[in-house]
Amino acid sequence: MALSGLFLIFFLLQHLTINFTSVFSPETFNELSHFMGTNFVVQAILQPVLAFGVFFHLAMGIRLELMNRKARPVKYAYSKPGANSSWVSRNMIITGITVLLFLALHFYDFWIPELKIKYVDGLMDDTTRYYPELLHKFENPVRVGLYVLSFVFLALHLLHGFQSAFQSMGARHKKYTPIIEKLGTAYAVLVPFGFIVIAIYHFVAH
Amino acid sequence: MSAEKGLNLTLKVWRQKNSKDKGGIETYQVSNISPDSSFLEMIDILNEQLIGEGKEPVAFDHDCREGICGSCSMYINGQAHGPGRAITTCQLHMREFKDGETIYIEPWRAGAFPVIKDLMVDRSAFDRIMASGGFVSVNTSGNTQDANAIPIEKVNADMAFDAATCIGCGACVASCKNASAMLFVSAKVSQFSLLPQGQTEAKQRAINMVNQMDEEGFGNCTNTGACAVECPKEISLENIARMNREYLSASVAKE
């Protein structure tokens, strides 16, 4: 969980960086998107690694949840979990599945059309289509709303996930752990917020 | 003598004849309970009352009644050992409750801690985890070394001591949403691995104890931290990180 989680955290940062270029330079965004979509290393090596990372993380997460449920076959009649732990730490499966649902939508929205354009329509070499495509996706207010909501859930997932990954790997230190925790909170808030800002910017500005 | 007036309480207590019985919550009334009495004394009063009525008293584990044996397992109003921090049930006082309050009292819930009767659970899973590696293999028959012969860094000695204060009560398991025993096992792994005498077998110990823990059917740690909050001895999550470190490096190095 921890390793794949950290890997995905790293990926997210890269994704955000590329998305951000769309705000100030459509040309850069087009260029980078085209590079990511056609570069051999990215497509043949990094993309499968990412797919595996996502799949591994979700499969292990679901397995973990099922095992942990089994460990307490009879539930308490009265329990007050809020007295000793945070909601985000206890509900990783809920926030995780929400993000997964978003991922399904994201695939349907970007990835499947992308494959069609590249391999069925044969527009592999079109280097200018990415930016207009992006704008088109952020026209519909319902879609933007869903997008924003998903990133709120991602933020909740990361609020626990970031620092939890370090603890699981045994990386805990009197001096560094408080820093990791602060960094985790900052990351969990700022990165999803960045995605949200980009979506709202395009929705409002165009 | 306390001048405070006694409490009248409604108790919802888990009753279960034996491990096969399905069990259920029974409701009892107790009156004029002194706010100065401990929670276990309150249960004693309830039991006197039940015996007087010709009913079966509530079975519960207890021994030292001063917070050192770890036997008084009760899940009170949704929390292990009830409200309050760093205490066991025997250290919980009735002044924490209000007159007229309803109190839920349940046994620890975990597949690895089956109910024996009423509020008593079988915690021998902890014993088996200890037997799998919670010891130092040295000959102590007649040639015990002076404890101070080996210099030990004060910080490590303190951390080992803190870990060793774990009383094996199982509140960590009871509080964890995953019924995980990581806090207990990590305290036991740490109390040895922080000292030179325990270091020799540290790697094998971490692997053996973790494997036994999994075999007993405890859940996995998801770092919610509920255990450390509810632990009567305030065992720190640092111990879990230490055990994770040891387990990881031992697994990688294993042939």
Ligand code: SF4
């Ligand atoms: S770690 Fe704390 S809660 Fe768990 S068994 Fe030890 S003393 Fe009890």
Ligand code: FES
């Ligand atoms: S009876 Fe011993 S700790 Fe409570």
